[in-house]
Amino acid sequence: ARIVTLPGDGVGPEVTAAAVAVLQAVATHYEHAFSFDQHLAGGAAIDATGEPLPAATLTACQAADAVLLGAVGGPKWSDPNAKVRPEQGLLALRAGLGVYANLRPLTVHPALAALSPLKDEKLKDVDVLFVRELTGGAYFGAKTRGVDYATDECRYTEAEIERVTRRAFELARGRRRHVTSVDKANVLETSRLWHRTVARVAADYPDVTLEHQLVDSMAMLLLTRPGSYDVVVTENLFGDILTDEAAALAGSLGLLPSASLGEGSNGLYEPIHGSAPDIAGKGVANPVGAMLSTALLLRHSLQLEAEAQAVEAAVDHVLQHGPRTRDLGGHASTADVRDAVLAALE
Amino acid sequence: ARIVTLPGDGVGPEVTAAAVAVLQAVATHYEHAFSFDQHLAGGAAIDATGEPLPAATLTACQAADAVLLGAVGGPKWSDPNAKVRPEQGLLALRAGLGVYANLRPLTVHPALAALSPLKDEKLKDVDVLFVRELTGGAYFGAKTRGVDYATDECRYTEAEIERVTRRAFELARGRRRHVTSVDKANVLETSRLWHRTVARVAADYPDVTLEHQLVDSMAMLLLTRPGSYDVVVTENLFGDILTDEAAALAGSLGLLPSASLGEGSNGLYEPIHGSAPDIAGKGVANPVGAMLSTALLLRHSLQLEAEAQAVEAAVDHVLQHGPRTRDLGGHASTADVRDAVLAALE
Numbered sequence: 001a002r003i004v005t006l007p008g009d010g011v012g013p014e015v016t017a018a019a020v021a022v023l024q025a026v027a028t029h030y031e032h033a034f035s036f037d038q039h040l041a042g043g044a045a046i047d048a049t050g051e052p053l054p055a056a057t058l059t060a061c062q063a064a065d066a067v068l069l070g071a072v073g074g075p076k077w078s079d080p081n082a083k084v085r086p087e088q089g090l091l092a093l094r095a096g097l098g099v100y101a102n103l104r105p106l107t108v109h110p111a112l113a114a115l116s117p118l119k120d121e122k123l124k125d126v127d128v129l130f131v132r133e134l135t136g137g138a139y140f141g142a143k144t145r146g147v148d149y150a151t152d153e154c155r156y157t158e159a160e161i162e163r164v165t166r167r168a169f170e171l172a173r174g175r176r177r178h179v180t181s182v183d184k185a186n187v188l189e190t191s192r193l194w195h196r197t198v199a200r201v202a203a204d205y206p207d208v209t210l211e212h213q214l215v216d217s218m219a220m221l222l223l224t225r226p227g228s229y230d231v232v233v234t235e236n237l238f239g240d241i242l243t244d245e246a247a248a249l250a251g252s253l254g255l256l257p258s259a260s261l262g263e264g265s266n267g268l269y270e271p272i273h274g275s276a277p278d279i280a281g282k283g284v285a286n287p288v289g290a291m292l293s294t295a296l297l298l299r300h301s302l303q304l305e306a307e308a309q310a311v312e313a314a315v316d317h318v319l320q321h322g323p324r325t326r327d328l329g330g331h332a333s334t335a336d337v338r339d340a341v342l343a344a345l346e
Numbered sequence: 347a348r349i350v351t352l353p354g355d356g357v358g359p360e361v362t363a364a365a366v367a368v369l370q371a372v373a374t375h376y377e378h379a380f381s382f383d384q385h386l387a388g389g390a391a392i393d394a395t396g397e398p399l400p401a402a403t404l405t406a407c408q409a410a411d412a413v414l415l416g417a418v419g420g421p422k423w424s425d426p427n428a429k430v431r432p433e434q435g436l437l438a439l440r441a442g443l444g445v446y447a448n449l450r451p452l453t454v455h456p457a458l459a460a461l462s463p464l465k466d467e468k469l470k471d472v473d474v475l476f477v478r479e480l481t482g483g484a485y486f487g488a489k490t491r492g493v494d495y496a497t498d499e500c501r502y503t504e505a506e507i508e509r510v511t512r513r514a515f516e517l518a519r520g521r522r523r524h525v526t527s528v529d530k531a532n533v534l535e536t537s538r539l540w541h542r543t544v545a546r547v548a549a550d551y552p553d554v555t556l557e558h559q560l561v562d563s564m565a566m567l568l569l570t571r572p573g574s575y576d577v578v579v580t581e582n583l584f585g586d587i588l589t590d591e592a593a594a595l596a597g598s599l600g601l602l603p604s605a606s607l608g609e610g611s612n613g614l615y616e617p618i619h620g621s622a623p624d625i626a627g628k629g630v631a632n633p634v635g636a637m638l639s640t641a642l643l644l645r646h647s648l649q650l651e652a653e654a655q656a657v658e659a660a661v662d663h664v665l666q667h668g669p670r671t672r673d674l675g676g677h678a679s680t681a682d683v684r685d686a687v688l689a690a691l692e
């Protein structure tokens with residue numbers, strides 16, 4: 001399998017290296033041939049080429065079996081008035097790969113419950129799979145900037161809503177058969193289309209229960225009864241906000257993986273944390289989110305379920321017994337955690 | 347002072363009645379003359395007149411010194427395909443009164459910390475004043491609905507951003523002199539205008555510290571370090587989501603008040619909870635959010651600071667010693683809580 005890596009910015013290269021080490025160990029152990037092809041993206045690409053997503057990078061990603069991304073962005077490139085920004089590269093990559101469904105699983109490891117801002121009793125049974133629409137909405141709508149005003153258009157077609165909804169319902173069938181669709185149908189026209197379309201698609205999945213929530217209520221319910229949700233499907237911007245809120249429950253942003261999928265088996269895999277410029281280059285970033293992203297890569301792009309579970313079990317073992325990086329209250333380096341996961345994989 | 351009441355739907359009439367009782371007690375005790383003029387709004391108005399905000403209601407509200415609202419909406423009127431919805435009345439009222447700054451204070455009463463989903467140590471020092479832009483953004487932008495697509499436009503002018511920002515900075519001067527501005531400037535054009543405008547206005551308030559956060563990070567930071575925020579200013583939709591998230595920290599949505607202010611002294615006051623159809627008509631709704639809204643009304647529209655503080659102290663006393671409604675783990679009725687607050691006001 002050909003895997004393109006995009007280490008990106010900040011701690012991106014550090015966590016990506018640890019994730020690649022995991023994939024290499026899987027290749028050896030299970031006798032697979034994985035090739036790794038590294039490309040530029042984000043701020044690193046701007047510095048080298050002037051563009052956040054050089055054509056060579058997109059072409060390589062499109063030809064790959066899967067793409068593993070570290071993180072993009074950082075203070076160096078974050079002037080909101082700048083013409084070229086690292087995030088544009090990420091958005092162009094998502095669009096260029098057609099990965100419209102962003103999967104963000106949230107579980108809270110019992111050994112890390114003490115680190116969560118939520119009380120223990122709230123964390124019981126938390127096991128949510130967010131399915132965020134990733135290539136539509138205000139992220140990709142028309143924008144204007146006048147002398148003294150600005151606009152962003154949020155636009156959704158029924159087809160865009162339908163495909164991500166079907167993905168959510170399919171995934172619910174492998175889980176607890178419950179889908180919560182989040183919108184703001186009492187105010188937004190796109191949300192009313194979202195609401196109607198999800199309700200229509202749901203009729204094809206009579207074995208799955210559908211519930212609608214307004215985005216403001218959902219922001220609250222994620223705190224008051226997070227254990228009641230199974231699959232949560234929502235549009236791009238609401239998904240951005242709700243998944244970061246949910247990530248806080250896990251105890252550290254450094255823990256959570258994501259998979260972005262389209263029609264084919266190619267996919268984009270990245271930890272949900274950002275480039276963390278404050279700790280970049282120090283070798284202390286938590287590689288768990290990136291490592292768990294490789295499990296999703298093995299599962300969703302390479303159809304290697306046993307290997308995916310082996311990686312998850314190894315990470316689980318390390319979260320239970322240590323070593324732990326600073327964000328988890330430990331003193332370990334990125335390399336320490338990598339080595340412990342590799343040892344657990346044996 | 348002439349106060350218009352809009353009891354609205356669900357538990358709205360019950361909590362509004364309790365809030366009016368508080369204002370009547372204040373009038374008697376401090377020898378003020380308050381007149382109360384009740385009008386239709388929301389679903390109740392749709393049922394009676396076909397319109398969610400009859401012209402007579404808006405005219406009366408515009409002529410009043412302050413407006414006290416209960417809640418609008420409910421399952422009876424929540425078909426997303428309906429032509430007329432209660433929420434339209436609320437939006438038209440906000441626009442018609444020109445109340446562009448929605449103040450939502452969040453504090454966590456020590457006696458209620460056990461009810462919060464957050465751990466005790468996270469709740470220490472939580473005292474945030476959200477200032478949500480209320481008459482712009484996607485709520486009021488152009489909407490289209492085509493055969494198979496829909497759009498919502500988010501539009502902001504510099505002037506709209508500037509006035510709500512100035513309000514936030516002025517309020518910060520009476521508090522801890524710290525403002526956090528929330529946007530999504532790495533993706534949205536309106537957020538870049540927001541970011542630039544807030545930064546420019548901040549130069550006029552050198553005694554106040556300004557910090558920018560992205561909305562997704564902020565959704566997380568509200569959980570990981572809620573005690574670090576003083577005034578948080580943001581656009582309409584982000585404010586809707588973040589303030590509901592924040593409200594969950596207080597232990598019950600039923601506790602929190604809001605004030606919506608424009609250029610004059612007239613204002614719109616309402617608890618942040620909704621119409622709670624499940625408990626409507628049972629006499630068990632928590633009237634605290636509505637009662638605390640009267641304190642904001644006394645403070646911001648009537649310039650009666652001592653009276654506002656007396657109401658807050660009375661509510662505080664009852665939250666400490668009971669009685670408590672069901673959402674707070676008690677068995678008291680709305681009337682029990684009302685009577686206890688009235689007694690504490692003596």
Ligand SMILES: CC(C)[C@H](C(=O)O)[C@@H](O)C(=O)O
Nearest residue numbers: 072073087090240532533562
């Ligand atoms: C970096 C940014 C553009 C991105 C987004 O908003 O989608 C990030 O927050 C995410 O959630 O992956």
Ligand SMILES: CC(C)[C@H](C(=O)O)[C@@H](O)C(=O)O
Nearest residue numbers: 186187216418419433436586
């Ligand atoms: C009822 C609804 C239109 C309203 C809003 O979204 O503004 C409510 O959620 C609020 O926050 O006051």
